[in-house]
Amino acid sequence: MLTIIRVALVVVLALPLACIAHDVVIKRNVNLRLGPSTQTDVIRLLRAGDQARLLDLEKQDGYVRVLHNAGVG
Numbered sequence: 001m002l003t004i005i006r007v008a009l010v011v012v013l014a015l016p017l018a019c020i021a022h023d024v025v026i027k028r029n030v031n032l033r034l035g036p037s038t039q040t041d042v043i044r045l046l047r048a049g050d051q052a053r054l055l056d057l058e059k060q061d062g063y064v065r066v067l068h069n070a071g072v073g
Contacts (some may be wrong), residue, residue, distance in 0.1 A: 001022075017052070019049055021053050021055060022053065023051060024052055024053070024066070026046045026050040026052060028048050029046065031043075032045070032066070035066070038064075044070040046070075048067060050068070052068040054066055
């Protein structure tokens, strides 16, 4: 019974992450930046066809947070 409760707890705690994170394919070249501004450093150029994961669905100053193998930006 304790194992079932632990598994259920893990599933419940993981659901918010699954609801937020969405895998995406980059449609055009974009700069992956450290923050939501053209004044922040560019981590890497993401090219059309690259894959990333959206971490937030809401934009901040026109930017969205993504996870890419080059980092989070």
